[in-house]
Amino acid sequence: xxxxxxxxxxxxxxxxxxxxxxxxxxxxxxxxxxxxxxxxxxxxxxxxxxxxxxxxxxxxxxxxxxxxxxxxxxxxxxxxxxxxxxxxxxxxxxxxxxxxxxxxxxxxxxxxxxxxxxxxxxxxxxxxxxxxxxxxxxxxxxxxxxxxxxxxxxxxxxxxxxxxxxxxxxxxxxxxxxxxxxxxxxxxx
Amino acid sequence: xxxxxxxxxxxxxxxxxxxxxxxxxxxxxxxxxxxxxxxxxxxxxxxxxxxxxxxxxxxxxxxxxxxxxxxxxxxxxxxxxxxxxxxxxxxxxxxxxxxxxxxxxxxxxxxxxxxxxxxxxxxxxxxxxxxxxxxxxxxxxxxxxxxxxxxxxxxxxxxxxxxxxxxxxxxxxxxxxxxxxxxxxxxxx
Amino acid sequence: xxxxxxxxxxxxxxxxxxxxxxxxxxxxxxxxxxxxxxxxxxxxxxxxxxxxxxxxxxxxxxxxxxxxxxxxxxxxxxxxxxxxxxxxxxxxxxxxxxxxxxxxxxxxxxxxxxxxxxxxxxxxxxxxxxxxxxxxxxxxxxxxxxxxxxxxxxxxxxxxxxxxxxxxxxxxxxxxxxxxxxxxxxxxx
Amino acid sequence: xxxxxxxxxxxxxxxxxxxxxxxxxxxxxxxxxxxxxxxxxxxxxxxxxxxxxxxxxxxxxxxxxxxxxxxxxxxxxxxxxxxxxxxxxxxxxxxxxxxxxxxxxxxxxxxxxxxxxxxxxxxxxxxxxxxxxxxxxxxxxxxxxxxxxxxxxxxxxxxxxxxxxxxxxxxxxxxxxxxxxxxxxxxxx
DNA sequence: TATGAATGAGTCTTCATTCAT
DNA sequence: CATGAATGAAGACTCATTCAT
Numbered sequence: 001x002x003x004x005x006x007x008x009x010x011x012x013x014x015x016x017x018x019x020x021x022x023x024x025x026x027x028x029x030x031x032x033x034x035x036x037x038x039x040x041x042x043x044x045x046x047x048x049x050x051x052x053x054x055x056x057x058x059x060x061x062x063x064x065x066x067x068x069x070x071x072x073x074x075x076x077x078x079x080x081x082x083x084x085x086x087x088x089x090x091x092x093x094x095x096x097x098x099x100x101x102x103x104x105x106x107x108x109x110x111x112x113x114x115x116x117x118x119x120x121x122x123x124x125x126x127x128x129x130x131x132x133x134x135x136x137x138x139x140x141x142x143x144x145x146x147x148x149x150x151x152x153x154x155x156x157x158x159x160x161x162x163x164x165x166x167x168x169x170x171x172x173x174x175x176x177x178x179x180x181x182x183x184x185x186x187x188x189x
Numbered sequence: 190x191x192x193x194x195x196x197x198x199x200x201x202x203x204x205x206x207x208x209x210x211x212x213x214x215x216x217x218x219x220x221x222x223x224x225x226x227x228x229x230x231x232x233x234x235x236x237x238x239x240x241x242x243x244x245x246x247x248x249x250x251x252x253x254x255x256x257x258x259x260x261x262x263x264x265x266x267x268x269x270x271x272x273x274x275x276x277x278x279x280x281x282x283x284x285x286x287x288x289x290x291x292x293x294x295x296x297x298x299x300x301x302x303x304x305x306x307x308x309x310x311x312x313x314x315x316x317x318x319x320x321x322x323x324x325x326x327x328x329x330x331x332x333x334x335x336x337x338x339x340x341x342x343x344x345x346x347x348x349x350x351x352x353x354x355x356x357x358x359x360x361x362x363x364x365x366x367x368x369x370x371x372x373x374x375x376x377x378x
Numbered sequence: 379x380x381x382x383x384x385x386x387x388x389x390x391x392x393x394x395x396x397x398x399x400x401x402x403x404x405x406x407x408x409x410x411x412x413x414x415x416x417x418x419x420x421x422x423x424x425x426x427x428x429x430x431x432x433x434x435x436x437x438x439x440x441x442x443x444x445x446x447x448x449x450x451x452x453x454x455x456x457x458x459x460x461x462x463x464x465x466x467x468x469x470x471x472x473x474x475x476x477x478x479x480x481x482x483x484x485x486x487x488x489x490x491x492x493x494x495x496x497x498x499x500x501x502x503x504x505x506x507x508x509x510x511x512x513x514x515x516x517x518x519x520x521x522x523x524x525x526x527x528x529x530x531x532x533x534x535x536x537x538x539x540x541x542x543x544x545x546x547x548x549x550x551x552x553x554x555x556x557x558x559x560x561x562x563x564x565x566x567x
Numbered sequence: 568x569x570x571x572x573x574x575x576x577x578x579x580x581x582x583x584x585x586x587x588x589x590x591x592x593x594x595x596x597x598x599x600x601x602x603x604x605x606x607x608x609x610x611x612x613x614x615x616x617x618x619x620x621x622x623x624x625x626x627x628x629x630x631x632x633x634x635x636x637x638x639x640x641x642x643x644x645x646x647x648x649x650x651x652x653x654x655x656x657x658x659x660x661x662x663x664x665x666x667x668x669x670x671x672x673x674x675x676x677x678x679x680x681x682x683x684x685x686x687x688x689x690x691x692x693x694x695x696x697x698x699x700x701x702x703x704x705x706x707x708x709x710x711x712x713x714x715x716x717x718x719x720x721x722x723x724x725x726x727x728x729x730x731x732x733x734x735x736x737x738x739x740x741x742x743x744x745x746x747x748x749x750x751x752x753x754x755x756x
Numbered sequence: 757t758a759t760g761a762a763t764g765a766g767t768c769t770t771c772a773t774t775c776a777t
Numbered sequence: 778c779a780t781g782a783a784t785g786a787a788g789a790c791t792c793a794t795t796c797a798t
Contacts, residue, residue, distance in 0.1 A: 020211075022211035022212070022296075023296075025787085025788060025789085026790080027788080027789095035762075035763090036762065036763045037763085037764070037790090038762065038790095039761080039763070041792095042760090042761065042762065042763090046789080047788095047789070047790090099295055102295040105295075106288055106291040106292040107209040107212075108208070108209060108212065142365060142368070143361070143362075143365045146351070146362065146365050146369075147365070149346075149350060150343050150347060150366065153342055153346050154342065157295075157339070157342050158335060158339060160295060161338060172332070176331060176332045176335050176336070177335065179331070180331070180374070181373065183373045183374070183375050184372045185372070193779085214770080215771070215773085216772095224779075224780090225779060226772095226773095226780080227773095227775085227779065227781060227782095228780070230774080231778065235772075235773080236771095236773095382782080382783085397675070398674040400590070401589070401674075403766085404767075405768095413783075413784090414784045414785060415768095415784085416769095416770085416771085416783070416785060417784070419768095419769065419770075420781090420783065424769080425769095480673040483673075484587075484666055484727060485670050486587060520743060520746070521739070521740075521743045524725060524729070524740065524743050524744065524747075525743070525747060527724075527725070528721050528747060531720055531724050532717050532720065532721060535672075535673075535716075535717070536713060536716070536717060538673060540713070550710070551710075554709060555713065555717065557709070558713075558714060558717060558751040561750050561751045561752070561753050562747040562748065562750045562751035563747070563750070571757085592791080592792060592793080593792070593793060594792075602758080602759090603759040603760055604759080604760065604793095605758065605761095605795090606757080606758055608793090608794070608795080609757065609758065609759090610757095613794080614792095
């Protein structure tokens with residue numbers, strides 16, 4: 001990703017998260033990026049294309065960061081818990097990105113499918129560990145795909161939903177949802 | 190709600206759920222409702238106004254239906270479980286309405302606040318029962334607001350996310366998420 | 379064709395003939411018609427659609443006018459000559475329309491096909507008479523489709539090509555081309 | 568014309584003939600030529616300038632080729648017929664070039680004038696022979712400029728118009744139009 | 757000579773809203 | 778109550794042209 005493309009990427013994340021995909025205009029993205037409108041189209045085919053790039057690129061960064069931070073753990077249950085904690089912190093850190101993700105999660109069918117594709121990478125991290133935990137008899141059998149999806153949903157939506165309050169205690173919030181999740185997969189944590 | 194307004198309400202739900210708020214046009218809503226475009230403006234101030242009406246009216250119907258169906262239960266934990274089950278069925282029944290709700294949950298700030306206001310009624314049903322369960326020592330102490338919100342999120346998003354698959358086993362899905370939730374609030378169910 | 383549509387039709391003919399299809403803008407057409415730009419789109423699907431309407435409607439008017447003015451003639455050769463004369467006068471009368479037609483005759487494939495479809499009506503008038511003349515032994519056998527097309531081409535292009543000169547003697551011009559055509563179909567006229 | 572300029576010339580002819588002047592983009596011409604877009608501007612002032620060059624250069628090539636192939640004939644009537652035949656073959660050979668010519672013949676005024684200027688060279692070949700034929704009493708008196716123009720028009724437009732059919736019999740077509748033309752100038756051929 | 761990233765004016769098109777009937 | 782023609786502001790996208798390298 002060269003310099004100009006990076007400028008556009010950052011601007012797009014900012015705009016999409018602030019106003020959603022539809023209300024963000026190419027003019028705004030260009031102005032935010034500090035480039036001419038034509039430049040957007042030199043680097044991207046369309047607004048849709050920028051969105052796709054933002055999601056794909058963003059999810060890759062995030063999945064890598066999660067993998068890095070949970071690499072040293074062996075026990076799959078510990079790993080799921082660690083992923084949750086990291087995901088919680090990541091949502092706070094990249095809150096604009098995740099607002100972009102969730103805002104498009106239930107909109108246009110086409111953009112929805114792109115999103116699911118990009119989220120796969122993330123879900124897989126959790127699914128693998130859930131499966132291993134089940135195989136080792138650490139947690140009860142369950143539909144790992146559904147649970148992985150919900151773990152992501154619970155964490156991100158909780159952070160976003162509560163982010164508007166002025167005096168959020170994110171530590172307590174983190175404990176609450178991770179407790180809910182770990183209990184949910186039948187592991188008093 | 191007179192006949193014409195009802196036609197518009199149904200049409201709006203259908204359009205909003207199919208294409209989201211922004212991609213739904215007043216022309217489409219009018220055509221779907223079988224009325225002239227001007228008629229929309231006779232009954233509603235604006236497109237925003239139709240959205241607001243749809244959400245408010247829809248949530249009222251749903252909360253009432255939930256209350257009806259869980260009225261006879263006494264035990265607060267049973268009641269939470271029952272609300273979950275009913276909510277699961279309701280999401281299937283009114284799937285277009287809930288897609289509309291979720292599609293706007295993380296978008297435009299103004300519409301987000303309207304949504305939260307409307308959802309309060311639903312959350313309260315769960316919060317009251319969670320509190321009672323905590324008071325009676327049936328479940329552990331927790332942040333009831335956060336949990337109520339997540340119960341709603343887990344159920345609706347699971348139904349919507351899996352609705353695209355062609356051969357969904359909703360019964361298994363229901364067991365999975367309700368199990369996850371009830372475990373989550375520390376009640377092996 | 380109601381009043382507004384007629385305004386747009388006239389404006390479109392004027393613009394297309396003056397600057398061609400591509401260089402004519404919807405803004406210009408709207409301004410020339412004295413309506414708002416949105417009004418164009420209330421009555422027509424697209425710029426392309428306006429073009430199609432202009433050609434179809436225009437050719438219908440012209441073919442009708444030609445048929446009216448040549449109705450009373452019986453002899454097919456006389457009729458072809460009469461059609462030529464009328465066509466010559468029509469090209470002068472509706473010169474802007476015919477410039478529009480010729481300007482698009484060799485451009486975009488799609489618009490070209492529309493044009494051919496619309497011109498069929500006109501060609502048929504000539505083809506029928508040529509065939510009859512051949513059948514009656516009045517002129518030699520020839521490929522009537524090719525000749526009909528060329529009769530149209532010779533007349534319209536001659537008028538348009540010479541229209542730029544300031545002091546055109548249209549009567550002499552008319553004699554020249556009609557003589558050329560009638561000789562061409564082997565009828566010293 | 569050096570190598571790069573020749574690449575651009577060929578690419579421009581191809582593009583202009585396929586999509587017309589307006590729909591052809593500098594990007595396409597550059598890509599077709601296999602050079603960078605900036606290179607077009609190194610060799611030409613503008614898109615208009617490329618068009619002008621294409622027409623001028625093309626017509627020169629064609630007029631030379633016609634002169635070569637009809638040089639040995641003496642009789643002016645034979646020469647006109649020969650020019651027609653050669654022109655027919657040339658239109659088939661350089662069909663894309665002639666589509667470019669005709670597509671701009673009735674459009675933008677400025678480009679129209681350039682075209683007429685370039686066509687003069689061709690018309691003159693015919694005009695000279697027509698005049699000589701008239702002077703020698705071989706054909707009747709006529710407006711040679713109008714006839715020369717129409718001879719060009721009839722031949723090129725017939726080839727182009729019929730080129731879309733899949734199974735064109737160009738020999739029959741050639742006979743038809745040349746017969747039409749030679750009869751037209753009053754010379755049963 | 758040649759390149760290709762960057763530009764921004766210009767275009768088509770959409771659509772919520774108004775209003776006379 | 779209901780209509781639908783008309784509006785115009787706004788937005789996505791195109792593309793000839795420039796210029797630093």
